[in-house]
Amino acid sequence: MEEWYHYVLLIVVGYIVGFINTVAGGASLISLPVLIFLGLPPAVANGTNRVAIVVQTSMAVLGFKSKGVSTFPFNIYLGLSALLGSVLGASIAVDIRGETFNRILAVIMVLVVVLMVFRPKINLEDLAERIQGKHLWIAIGAFFFVGIYGGFINAGIGFIILLFLHYVNHLSLVRANATKVAVVLVYTLAALAVFIFHDKVIWKVGGVLALGNGLGAWTASRVSVAKGDGFVRRFLLLMVLAMAVKLWFFN
Numbered sequence: 001m002e003e004w005y006h007y008v009l010l011i012v013v014g015y016i017v018g019f020i021n022t023v024a025g026g027a028s029l030i031s032l033p034v035l036i037f038l039g040l041p042p043a044v045a046n047g048t049n050r051v052a053i054v055v056q057t058s059m060a061v062l063g064f065k066s067k068g069v070s071t072f073p074f075n076i077y078l079g080l081s082a083l084l085g086s087v088l089g090a091s092i093a094v095d096i097r098g099e100t101f102n103r104i105l106a107v108i109m110v111l112v113v114v115l116m117v118f119r120p121k122i123n124l125e126d127l128a129e130r131i132q133g134k135h136l137w138i139a140i141g142a143f144f145f146v147g148i149y150g151g152f153i154n155a156g157i158g159f160i161i162l163l164f165l166h167y168v169n170h171l172s173l174v175r176a177n178a179t180k181v182a183v184v185l186v187y188t189l190a191a192l193a194v195f196i197f198h199d200k201v202i203w204k205v206g207g208v209l210a211l212g213n214g215l216g217a218w219t220a221s222r223v224s225v226a227k228g229d230g231f232v233r234r235f236l237l238l239m240v241l242a243m244a245v246k247l248w249f250f251n
Helices: 004-023 028-037 042-066 074-091 099-117 133-152 157-167 173-197 203-227 229-249
Strands: none
Touching: 004 028, 004 042, 004 173, 004 203, 028 042, 028 203, 042 173, 042 203, 074 133, 074 173, 133 157, 133 173, 157 173, 173 203
């Protein structure tokens, strides 16, 4: 990482990743291979990528808030549950890649596509959001496991979070997106602390990548609110298909 153009590449990749992760998810499957390609060991790439994710989600939260979109305190309840799981996930993170892992994740992506195409018909205008009572507790329990995976690698988790919040808690995709970035911010702070403790973060690289991520996330948060659920759904479907093809055929 001594060439100047490496840092230009990181900013460009960061912007793309920040945009994709905010609107849909899965873009860590872009940033992690780039970091590894630039010479970082996998575990260090995993930890360094968390710096960018923290900045990305912080900017996205601010972007959604500037448009008046927030699910507080629901997002904090889920975030704290995921935080506990992320400490466990990050603590056992020893390998972030591998052909078997990638193909399993590709299958998950295809299942997400199937769910989106054959999704149950929900008219969210006629149904109230379910973010209290038993549905709150169901979400809190589920997000502990979301945190474990997020702490371990994080790649692709945005798809699952969006669909869970949309179908279980009846959040619009825009409000689900706003909740997603807040939750990921909370649990990534804990995961980053674990990677820092084990000296698996290169701050200079993470900072440059974070600059691009933050700009992309700010743009995406405002665009997704302006464009509405239809834009988010189409973008999400496109990215799920693209990530599944990449994982299965291009390990």
